[in-house]
Amino acid sequence: MSTSVSDHRRMRFLARRYLLISFFCLIFSCIYEAFSHGVRSGFMIFLFLFPLLLGAVPAFLMSIAFVPVPSAAARCFWHAGIAALSVGSCLSGILEIYGTTSPYVWIYWAVGSLLLLAGALRYFLTRGSRSGG
Amino acid sequence: MKTRRRYRLWGTMYAVALILFTAYVLLDTFVIPRSYAAVQDSTIQSETSGGETEISVSAAGASDTSGAENSADDSETADNSETSGTSDDADTGKSSSTSAGVTATDTSYQNDGVSITLTTTRYEDTTVYVADITLSSTEALKTALAKDTYGKNLTEKTSVMAEEHSAVLAVNGDYYGAQNRGYVIRNGTLYRDTAASSDQEDLVIGSDGSFSIIKEGDVTAQELLNEGAWQVFSFGPALVEDGSISVGTDTEVDKAKTSNPRTAIGEIEPLHYVMVVADGRTEESAGLSLYEFAEFLQNLGVATAYNLDGGGSSTMYFNGQVINNPTSGGDTISERKVSDIVYVGV
Numbered sequence: 234m235s236t237s238v239s240d241h242r243r244m245r246f247l248a249r250r251y252l253l254i255s256f257f258c259l260i261f262s263c264i265y266e267a268f269s270h271g272v273r274s275g276f277m278i279f280l281f282l283f284p285l286l287l288g289a290v291p292a293f294l295m296s297i298a299f300v301p302v303p304s305a306a307a308r309c310f311w312h313a314g315i316a317a318l319s320v321g322s323c324l325s326g327i328l329e330i331y332g333t334t335s336p337y338v339w340i341y342w343a344v345g346s347l348l349l350l351a352g353a354l355r356y357f358l359t360r361g362s363r364s365g366g
Numbered sequence: 367m368k369t370r371r372r373y374r375l376w377g378t379m380y381a382v383a384l385i386l387f388t389a390y391v392l393l394d395t396f397v398i399p400r401s402y403a404a405v406q407d408s409t410i411q412s413e414t415s416g417g418e419t420e421i422s423v424s425a426a427g428a429s430d431t432s433g434a435e436n437s438a439d440d441s442e443t444a445d446n447s448e449t450s451g452t453s454d455d456a457d458t459g460k461s462s463s464t465s466a467g468v469t470a471t472d473t474s475y476q477n478d479g480v481s482i483t484l485t486t487t488r489y490e491d492t493t494v495y496v497a498d499i500t501l502s503s504t505e506a507l508k509t510a511l512a513k514d515t516y517g518k519n520l521t522e523k524t525s526v527m528a529e530e531h532s533a534v535l536a537v538n539g540d541y542y543g544a545q546n547r548g549y550v551i552r553n554g555t556l557y558r559d560t561a562a563s564s565d566q567e568d569l570v571i572g573s574d575g576s577f578s579i580i581k582e583g584d585v586t587a588q589e590l591l592n593e594g595a596w597q598v599f600s601f602g603p604a605l606v607e608d609g610s611i612s613v614g615t616d617t618e619v620d621k622a623k624t625s626n627p628r629t630a631i632g633e634i635e636p637l638h639y640v641m642v643v644a645d646g647r648t649e650e651s652a653g654l655s656l657y658e659f660a661e662f663l664q665n666l667g668v669a670t671a672y673n674l675d676g677g678g679s680s681t682m683y684f685n686g687q688v689i690n691n692p693t694s695g696g697d698t699i700s701e702r703k704v705s706d707i708v709y710v711g712v
Contacts, residue, residue, distance in 0.1 A: 270626060270647060270677065309373050313380050320388055328395065332677075333544040337391045 244296035247308075251288030251315075255281045258319065262326070269330045277326025283319040287311075287349070303356040310352030317345030401517035406556040406591065468712075470685055475534050480506050480710060482535050484684055490658050492625070492644050493651040495682050495690050496666065497535050499639040499710055504575035507639065509539060509552045509597050511706050516550070516557040518543050521703035524681040525688050528709055536683040537629050537641045539706035540601035541675040548600030549587040552706070559587035567604045569631070569672035571597040577633035577670040579604040579612075597708075599674060605630060605660035606671035615657045625653035627680035627693060631708055632663050632671030640666055641708070643682040647693045678702045683709075 258281040265277055295302055303311065321341025328335055468477045475482040479502040487494050501507060510531045512522040520543060528536035542550045548562035554573070564583025571577055573596045580590070582600070590598055604612045627646035633639050642663060646653020654662065656673060663671040678694035679702050694702030 305369060305373050309376060312377070316381070316384060320384060324388060324391065331396075331544070332541075333395060334546050335391055335395045336546060337387075337394070340387075 240302040241296045244292045244302055248289050248292035248296055251284045251292060254319075255285040255289055258284060258323075261323075265326070265330070272330045272332075274326040274329040276322045276329060280319065280322045280326060283315055283322060287315045287318070301360055303352070304359060307352045307355035307359070310348050310355055314345045314348030314350075314352055317341050317348060321345060397519060399517060399519040401515045401520065402557070404516060404555050404557045405559050406588070470534075472685065475685060477712060479503060480534065480712060482684070482710060484535075484689070486689075489644075489662050490625075490654055491652040492646060492654050492658075493690070494642060494644045494654075494662060497537075497641045497682065497684065499535065499641065501575070501637045501639070501710070504573065504596075504637065506710050506712065507571070507575060507708075508533075508711050509706060509708050511552060512543075512704065516552075518546075521705055523701045523703050524707050525683045525701060527707045528683040529686075531707075531709060531711055533683065533707070533709035533711050534685060535641065536707045536709035537631065537643055538675055538679045538681050538704045539708050540599040541679055541705045542600065543705035544675075545600070549582060549590065549598045550600065551587060551591060551595050551598035554591075554596050556587055556591045561587075562600055566600060567602040567672075569597075569599040569602070569604070569670075570595045575633075575637055577672070579607055579670065579672065599672060599708075601672075601674055603656070603673055604671070605656065605673050606632065606664050606668050609664070609669050611657070611660040611664055613656045613660050615655075625655055625658075626676050627653050627678070628656075628659045628676040629674040629680045629682075630659060630663055630671050631674060632666065632668035634667050634669060640668060640671075641682065642666070642671075643680050643690045645680070645691045645693075647677075648691065648699070651691070674708070675704065679704050683707075 262277050262280050266273065294300075318341065321338060324335075324341065325338055328338065468475070470476075473484045481500040483498045485496045485498070487496065499507075508531070510527050510533075512520045512527060514530075522530075524536055524538045527533075540548075542548065542558070545562065547560045548558065548566060549560075549568055550556075550558035561582035564581065566582040568580050568582060569577060570580055570590060573594045587598065606612060625646055628642075628644040630642045631639065632642070640663070642659075644654045644659060644662075645651035659673065660671065678692060680690065681688060681692045681701055681704070682690045688701055691699050692701045694700050
């Protein structure tokens, strides 16, 4: 696995994109909470942290540090994991604010975590080989 | 290039799957109706015919709805909602009718076994409706499930259920259908025996009409049924116990921290009850915190009072019309469909 200027540029672009998604999540949370008649949900309030901490921050660090960037497959798993966790958090917030529950919400946490784990494993186990994407 | 296309395709398929699954979860939670069988019925056992189990209907509901057509539709309910703003007229108790031992006005109802007086007051910038109920027997204090069926996403407006069951007075119940856990016993039938949490406070109305507060961690639903529980509500919290306020100034339902519409039921003394609804979320009526609501109920002299589902669900129906201003869909005045009601029937 090697690093190149284009790889780092790609990471910077990814960081910006996740920052934008985080901002969108923050705005969405604020609007949703504003209309929730004072009912607060941590899942909704901190929704923006998933794309920020799991997406924007790692991508930004990779763009400035001399570390190998993840392969396309690893990134695919990682993005899918962030998506599952973010949607799960948003859904949990909606249900909590409404005052109800769903037996399916755990699936988001489980699938999201597994995908993140798969992405991380893929990254660390294939650091020696460069793949395209 | 081929690899990139493959990952892009995988990403697209994953996104579609995530969207479809989320849509299903939302539909399952809020839309798709499901009916469930009762766990145990102490009054009417589930009837099995042709290999299918018919879900038992509440004892009170079964007797009330026999021969009665469901003549109430949404448009009629809308009319009722519109009349809810005429509390001034209601205060005067203008119209009255007397038939077969029944005396009814806009603010009172009386027959041989039921006496109800309705008052509307202002408390902490909030309009509060109080129905003072005196019964000669516990049979008149009943509950009903939407569509007379226990299940999920089975809802009807409080006023519609009240009309279906010939209720004189009704308020929304605990909206058991919004939860997957928490004891549900209605009219002597055990519908759900899974505890919400060990700290969950429930209101138990015994077959003798007495009110008591229990924690689901301390007793099973089956034990409650065996001990004679006739109704069990799993919402809460308890507002007043033994005449003392049992909530703190910062206690709230789940994560709510502000004033809201509220519904409560309380017992002053044996066979003497109150049903109370506070309007909220409007310029005219701010709504109450749980502590303020508990204070109000304590001032009414209740020994035990319990908070039922509030917010947009808070609805009081009396003598054929919705008398408060329910705010479903934010601060819009309209009546929300709920899972269940508590009512006084004749």
